Amino acid sequence: MSLEHAILGFLNYHPYTGYDLKKIFDHSVQHFWAADQSQIYRTLARLKENGWTEVEKVPQEDHPDRKVYHITESGKAELRRWLLAPPPMEPPRSAPLIQVFFSGQLSNEEVLAKFESFVAIMQHILAQYEAIPAQIAEYQRDVPSPREHFFWLLTLENGIANMRANLAWAQSVIERIKNGQVPEK
Amino acid sequence: MSLEHAILGFLNYHPYTGYDLKKIFDHSVQHFWAADQSQIYRTLARLKENGWTEVEKVPQEDHPDRKVYHITESGKAELRRWLLAPPPMEPPRSAPLIQVFFSGQLSNEEVLAKFESFVAIMQHILAQYEAIPAQIAEYQRDVPSPREHFFWLLTLENGIANMRANLAWAQSVIERIKNGQVPEK
DNA sequence: ATCTTATATATGCTTAATCTTATATTATCA
DNA sequence: TGATAATATAAGATTAAGCATATATAAGAT
Numbered sequence: 001m002s003l004e005h006a007i008l009g010f011l012n013y014h015p016y017t018g019y020d021l022k023k024i025f026d027h028s029v030q031h032f033w034a035a036d037q038s039q040i041y042r043t044l045a046r047l048k049e050n051g052w053t054e055v056e057k058v059p060q061e062d063h064p065d066r067k068v069y070h071i072t073e074s075g076k077a078e079l080r081r082w083l084l085a086p087p088p089m090e091p092p093r094s095a096p097l098i099q100v101f102f103s104g105q106l107s108n109e110e111v112l113a114k115f116e117s118f119v120a121i122m123q124h125i126l127a128q129y130e131a132i133p134a135q136i137a138e139y140q141r142d143v144p145s146p147r148e149h150f151f152w153l154l155t156l157e158n159g160i161a162n163m164r165a166n167l168a169w170a171q172s173v174i175e176r177i178k179n180g181q182v183p184e185k
Numbered sequence: 186m187s188l189e190h191a192i193l194g195f196l197n198y199h200p201y202t203g204y205d206l207k208k209i210f211d212h213s214v215q216h217f218w219a220a221d222q223s224q225i226y227r228t229l230a231r232l233k234e235n236g237w238t239e240v241e242k243v244p245q246e247d248h249p250d251r252k253v254y255h256i257t258e259s260g261k262a263e264l265r266r267w268l269l270a271p272p273p274m275e276p277p278r279s280a281p282l283i284q285v286f287f288s289g290q291l292s293n294e295e296v297l298a299k300f301e302s303f304v305a306i307m308q309h310i311l312a313q314y315e316a317i318p319a320q321i322a323e324y325q326r327d328v329p330s331p332r333e334h335f336f337w338l339l340t341l342e343n344g345i346a347n348m349r350a351n352l353a354w355a356q357s358v359i360e361r362i363k364n365g366q367v368p369e370k
Numbered sequence: 371a372t373c374t375t376a377t378a379t380a381t382g383c384t385t386a387a388t389c390t391t392a393t394a395t396t397a398t399c400a
Numbered sequence: 401t402g403a404t405a406a407t408a409t410a411a412g413a414t415t416a417a418g419c420a421t422a423t424a425t426a427a428g429a430t
Contacts, residue, residue, distance in 0.1 A: 002280040009287035032282040064408040087281040095187040096272040102194035104333035146368035148289035165350035183331035249378040
């Protein structure tokens with residue numbers, strides 16, 4: 001139900017269409033909540049059924065009519081309720097760690113290659129994160145608030161902190177393999 | 186499809202029933218891949234359809250018959266293929282970060298409470314992690330291999346590293362709130 | 371005496387998410 | 401000329417997962 005509230009959060013800043021929201025998601029929250037286009041549209045429909053949004057139809061020539069979603073008072077109340085509710089923590093889930101768990105049956109060379117590819121992927125993700133501050137700053141055009149901007153950047157900080165922790169972990173494993181600190185049997 | 190391969194991984198150690206596997210999951214991989222009982226049974230059925238396992242029916246008095254799943258040669262090959270494949274990284278997904286992203290509209294007191302509850306939750310999770318080494322060590326009864334044991338513990342190391350990074354991040358946010366470093370508007 | 375837990379498997383129902391495809395026009399690029 | 405991208409919305413199909421419930425017996429706890 002998190003996508004619902006993420007969308008409500010943006011609609012609380014400004015009325016948007018599904019098309020707008022897809023672009024905004026891709027440029028601001030993608031590092032912790034990527035959203036599929038069809039899922040945004042379906043969730044928007046549900047938000048309307050719940051009475052949390054209202055639709056303004058904006059006719060256009062040459063293009064399909066825009067359906068601009070506005071948050072309602074009820075939607076604002078729901079957003080605030082959710083923001084104040086306990087953090088919706090989910091149990092951690094990592095498919096790569098399944099590979100690690102069963103890596104004992106691989107050779108040291110194969111394990112080394114695996115962890116080196118972890119490192120490469122994480123470095124790549126960290127490099128991609130470098131583009132995000134500019135994208136987030138751009139969104140200040142819609143919402144020119146240093147306070148809001150501060151919290152947006154906190155989410156990126158968190159992503160970077162996690163990725164660095166993962167990177168340091170993988171590098172320490174590589175060291176241990178190279179130093180012969182991994183039991184052979 | 187990760188649960189499939191996690192189950193294959195355990196069946197490669199030893200033949201098990203769905204009931205066995207549920208208990209093993211709860212004691213060894215729960216910190217990065219919690220598995221639902223019904224999901225384990227359904228996945229076991231699929232594994233058999235794929236020819237990756239074979240079932241040995243063990244009749245019992247007083248209790249339902251046990252269906253012991255054995256990995257096949259084809260299952261072993263599939264497991265090895267998957268272990269050597271690139272890490273199945275998934276885009277990060279964090280509902281709590283959605284709350285953070287939109288926290289600008291809360292008061293500093295409310296935000297402080299939110300981050301303090303993050304800290305409490307993460308400390309609680311870290312405390313729970315302390316019980317895991319003993320549980321994992323216990324599984325050495327089935328699989329007495331120091332090498333396997335080493336990789337099992339690596340997954341816990343990763344969880345701890347991530348949780349500590351999250352904790353340090355939340356604590357630094359609390360400091361900034363208390364020091365008046367958060368923009369008011 | 372009753373309740374809960376352990377042993378053991380399985381189905382029903384629901385849902386968020388993902389991927390694919392449909393529709394229709396305009397503009398841009400090669 | 402042909403292909404792709406941008407603008408805009410939406411439905412179809414599939415799936416992993418999660419939660420509840422069914423069945424049946426035995427052992428242990430209150």
